[in-house]
Amino acid sequence: MIFKQLSQQILLMKSFLALLFLFPLAIIAQVSDEEQLKSFYDTSLLEGQSYEWLDHLSNQIGGRLSGSYNAERAVRYTESELKNMGLDRVWLQPVMVPKWTRGPKEYAYIESKPGAVNAVNICALGGSVATPDGGLKTGVIEVKGIEELEKLGREAIQGKIVFYNRPMQANLINTFEAYGGCVDQRYSGAAEAAKYGAAGVIVRSMNLRIDDLPHTGSMSYGDLPAEKRIPAAAISTQDAELLSSMLALDDSIKFYFNQKCQVFPDVQSYNVIGEITGSEFPGQIITVGGHLDSWDLGDGAHDDGAGCVQSMEVLRLFKETGYRPKRTIRVVLFMNEENGLRGGRKYAEVAKEKGEQHIFALESDAGGFTPRGFSFDCSDADFERIQSWKSLFEPYLIHYFEQGGSGADIGPLKGEGVVLAGLRPDTQRYFDHHHAANDTFEHVNRRELELGAATMASLVYLIDKYGTASLQKIKG
């Protein structure tokens, strides 16, 4: 009892001393944090490197689908740029990736009667099989979602092309929510339609605009045996509207499409990794990254060239501003996010094998638009701690701090004590470009990209300096 009382007294005294001393210290620390953040933003906006890197990735290399020649060029280029930055370590982490190729440009039309055709814009979905030799021509049945298939039944679907035409919901403020509400059509639409004997699948592009660009993206046949797989393609929103209108007038019209995609055996590729070794706690790792692979239609500037160069810039900003991190800050350019996530899985697997302690991982994979904040996958204690830094971000108009998802590539790192976060840029224009031929460099604004990099560096700095709540809990 006495011991307990004494302990309590000591605790009280400690609290009192803490109050006395922590306040001035906190003020000093606060000023210094403000200066460091300003220095990140100034350096990124006045002498940033991210835009030039993105220019090279987009315009000198281009689309970087896993297993492609361009993906390997991107590995070599970014490895070399990381080496030029004078990091403490730069290496390639081998990972086997799928190799799917689109083949020659897809071709499609709507045939209202023999000889009367409207050419339409399609692209094969990533992972789709080819159409039969000479293409596929058959009737079309339009649905707004997978759940309609059961009601329609095999009789209505057998031998036809299922046309998934549920649009993204434009009144959702966060366009990723609108995407989430539709993407099942693209990802699972073929696998589900095949169960009812469909001959193929056409999916309305995940695009909030009405335009003529088809948007690709990954799809899966699930456990469907190879002989039951049916070809699947995305159609531009404009042509989806056309097809729907024509079907409303005459449901006997036919759709023709021809695509020659192929799957090859897995090939060797790499995650590209560089780090600044921590000065005090080198064993505590903070990872910041994006994915180096992209779809093949555009040059992958927003998805996810932007996230890669921003992540590289985080480390450069640390070096340029002369801030030596206490913990190890690692940039990881993940391979194969788009159609396999092999890079993210491999990175987490190796980290586990080596017993590495990851305390924080941040991904930028939502486009190079004006940053609005972050979303966090972490404990309440960590979220509370991070929110206490909000005022530091206000001068940069960073207001959004929410609990939620982080990033696909860093997801496999999830575990006790790891804080995961995703940069959240403005989402309004993202799906105008996502996985389409217009995801190109000229649609990235230099300042918006640079603000994102500085915002990421600022959060990484604060976590490096103050650690995470989970970390303190582990330490006791």
Next chain:
Amino acid sequence: MIFKQLSQQILLMKSFLALLFLFPLAIIAQVSDEEQLKSFYDTSLLEGQSYEWLDHLSNQIGGRLSGSYNAERAVRYTESELKNMGLDRVWLQPVMVPKWTRGPKEYAYIESKPGAVNAVNICALGGSVATPDGGLKTGVIEVKGIEELEKLGREAIQGKIVFYNRPMQANLINTFEAYGGCVDQRYSGAAEAAKYGAAGVIVRSMNLRIDDLPHTGSMSYGDLPAEKRIPAAAISTQDAELLSSMLALDDSIKFYFNQKCQVFPDVQSYNVIGEITGSEFPGQIITVGGHLDSWDLGDGAHDDGAGCVQSMEVLRLFKETGYRPKRTIRVVLFMNEENGLRGGRKYAEVAKEKGEQHIFALESDAGGFTPRGFSFDCSDADFERIQSWKSLFEPYLIHYFEQGGSGADIGPLKGEGVVLAGLRPDTQRYFDHHHAANDTFEHVNRRELELGAATMASLVYLIDKYGTASLQKIKG
């Protein structure tokens, strides 16, 4: 004394009752406000009209400089559209505006030696005089600002072209601040240089990017007599860099430019006005507007076609969602913001003459980009009241509420009891397009524009419903 005590008791009781009753009421009101705001956003995003109006203004009409044929077409078009909306009143408010014309495309080059020339991209500043017949060719003296003129003195400046080359400061997060830090060169540069005998003025474009587009904008000769006025033009940032580099190598190079701008007598034009009459307080006026005129180089989509169509959309959203305002909501499309502000002045003048009570005015004149919030020119009490509504805006990612400026056109309404506000969209891309040939429709994103309109409607609705603090103060 007894009376006072009684009063205090009654006051206490009132407070108690207020606490008891206001809470449930506040909750009911809150839900209803949330629903109304959602209804504005849904209607704007799902069936908005603003983008189609902007398409017409930009692509069917185009640049709308005051006094031009296009400005008058824009007056007729918007008047007709307001009439189609079924407002309670629509009218044109006559205002005399200046008429300045650019004339044929300007022409300029740098001459390093006779015959060795580099063509460069310039445009006359709005209000500038023409160069002498056949153009002006003379030596150049580069300065970073007006204050350097005095140090250089008449001897160095006499007969030369003063080249103002202070760039916008890229590390300012709010690009309007960067603009504010440079625009004196454009606005007063010629008047000041003329005092030292300069022959002409070339100003680096107010643009944060390095590209080949010159950006025009208004300038003034102040009280300089007509015979002392010298021609002034903007040069693209790329050519400003070129000129500066060439001067660094050889300060004897010459600059040639030729522009044939003219000033004509003032002409008749109009503010375009429409209103929904208030159901309870028709005499209390809420004004929402943008300016209908634009510079002539682009089609004025961002500056300020966007603000006009968003303001029109505010009234349409009120009608579409079936919300009948208590106060009179008036849309005003101001004429001549760019080079005279005659429309804004006229509107305030007439309001004063008629003894109209304006309680709130909101302007959108910072581009059709993702809205971030508002800035307010109002009393502390009003600002506090407005801030109490912040949480209603959070679902729409509207976080920015600051005291500061509002809009140029509504500025003349300033006075006791009027709350002035400006919509504050994201500023990062604004000066890529501002007053240049690429201020065009395709650079406005439909969703971003529509979100701005709904955000404006939401604030107008709250002010209409709850009134302003200043209003309650007046009432006692």
